[in-house]
Amino acid sequence: MHLRPQIREHSVIVVGSINPAILQPAWLSSKQLIREAEAHEADIEVIHKEVSEFDIGWLKLTATTNRIQLTTEQEPYFEATRDLMIGILSILEHTPISGLGINWGNYYSFPNRSEFDRFGHAIAPKHFWSELLEPRTSRVSITSRRKDAYKGSVNATISPRDRLPFCAHLYVNDHFDIEGDEGLTSTEAVARLSECWSASKLVPDQVANRLFEGMKE
């Protein structure tokens, strides 16, 4: 079976000492990181010295005093999401970064109930759970080592969702362990993100394809 994701989502998260109040649509626009029209039309939930959260249509930004999260559900803007984080970190060049995560989410819609259930049973065979009454798969999480030289882990989780008919959601968290008290400089974080993003982007499809192939076995 080969399924193409119906919806893809992507987020980039950095952990560090952040000033959320500065992260406003107007500021991003003034730095030419987003379009002026996007800043004008931003849907602002809150902007405060402790938290900033707004949506500019293709992107949602959430910032607190210790992290920035950029999230998009629009595939054409995956690169733009990465570039926006690179732009922010490049400007906030003296911000120490203690964590970095590149995350991907794919939503798959199975053609029917039977295939959906077959997939659930394939990734978590129920004969191991035969002592339980009607065992079902609610969430399967796998953690793995990174394939590159950096410390951290690649964590994949698959779970059902109700967003699409017979829908499974594959989530991949590409996590970097940042060692040392001082963490990374924002310049180093930009370099890390630039270097690893493209390879990271391939992971969810690779994982999904292997899972779907496994249904045949």
Added chain:
Amino acid sequence: MTAPSASASQEISTEQVNLVLDAALDEKEYVDYLRHRREESTQAPDIAASRELTKTSCPIGLQVKGGTETTNLDRISYPHVPPPWIERSKPKTEYFVALESWEGTVEEVTPEGIVARLVPDKEDGEELSVTIKREEIDDDDAQYVVPGAVFYWRIGYSQGRSGRRRSSVIRFRRLPRWTASDLRHAEEEANRLYELFGSP
């Protein structure tokens, strides 16, 4: 921001709630918002946990279970008050499915548009040289339309409640401009390398 202690009054002072924009919430709404977010705080720093999952349908095979939204407001300590109901952002009802994806580089700018080299997202795809009409490019991106500029082009369809429609999205790469400081550092680095290696 000084965190109010658990024994403090449930009222949050004006200094503690310093809203920056008029468009933001008023004070009471903001306090409610913070309480709500804090109530939902979990340790998982991922977007999987930031999606609301409320239904428990799917009786066989896979089962939808509840999840919570993630935030980190641990530094803020409020007395426990049941949070008011606040509508969470709903998933978008329209989404884009890309059929073809390229990264493009502007090679030439003409009065009609641009000549660009396209590198496909697919590993087995072939590089293309194309002419893109100026009308395809957003006016806000006009300043980026110069030789060497990088853009991303997706062709696919938008799936919404009213069905599918073909869609093409071109987005030019936006990165911070070089500052005087950047240029000075680059020049210093160039001088250092010149001193190290000398002229060719």
